[in-house]
Amino acid sequence: MKRVSFAEFGGPDVLRLTDAEEPHAGPGHIRIAVRAAGVNPVDWRIREGQKLKAHPVELPSGVGQDASGVVDEVGEGVEGVGIGDHVLGRGSSTYAEFAVLSAWARMPEGLTFEEAAGYPSVVETALRIIRESGVQPGQTLLVSGASGGVGSAVLQIARDRGITVIGTAGAANQDYLRSLGALATTYGEGWAERVRELGHVDAALDLAGSGVIRELVELTGDPRKVVSIADLGAPEAGARFSGVTGNVPEALAEAVRLIARGRLHIPVEKSYTLAEAAAAHTDSAAGHTRGRRVLVV
Known part of the structure; x- marks a missing residue:
């Protein structure tokens, strides 16, 4: 089979598109014929x-953790699929x-494979950091960098829970x-003052x-109410860096x-082929994404 991998950091x-041996589903796992794979900053x-403690790497290494596709192997002990x-x-x-x-859910009716591949990690992350921020219904959550996949999920999940959201983006x-129900303002000089003009902030996500x-x-007035998924130096200011994955099956069920x-x-902003994985990474790292980027197989 074809697989994207890297032999050095x-x-x-x-990144190289190489021939590789097919993996197989062990106990408690399933294998899919991949139709699309989500591209995540991680x-x-x-x-x-x-140095991401939650993601140790042995070289050469494959790439990616999110996907959608068609089940073609079911491991021992797996039920319901x-x-x-x-x-x-x-x-x-x-x-x-x-x-x-290792975790999955049936695709909701009407969802394309490209769309489906964009949900797993971003919804798990969104649910986790909303919880870790401590924000409650009726309060206001500030989201810095709100237009990407995680931000898109946070805005909609928060709205569904009765939380007001202020989002910053380009x-x-x-x-x-x-369109996702947020109060919006731009980055750049004076952004914090523009946020203050929109309302009191109870918790914030970077x-x-x-x-x-x-x-x-x-x-926020309280570093314990600030959570980052992108700034490893956040703890130096008393804030939390959230990088450890939570309950993925529960998050997938909630997403569905x-x-x-x-x-x-x-939404899927752009799709790429496996051979275009390097371009997908370049575009992802550049930011300013609206929704998700996916690889189509």
């Missing part, structure tokens, strides 16, 4: 060699023609944030790692419920 150019951070089912889920080395998943994404932790702490109720939709 470095820039996007270390993918290129691992490729760069960033069968050959031919369409699923979305989380696994390893998903930039490939076949991948083993000028081109202001209407997009408003999704972009753009050096705003201290301002977020000032806006929200999608089925029409309360969650994350």
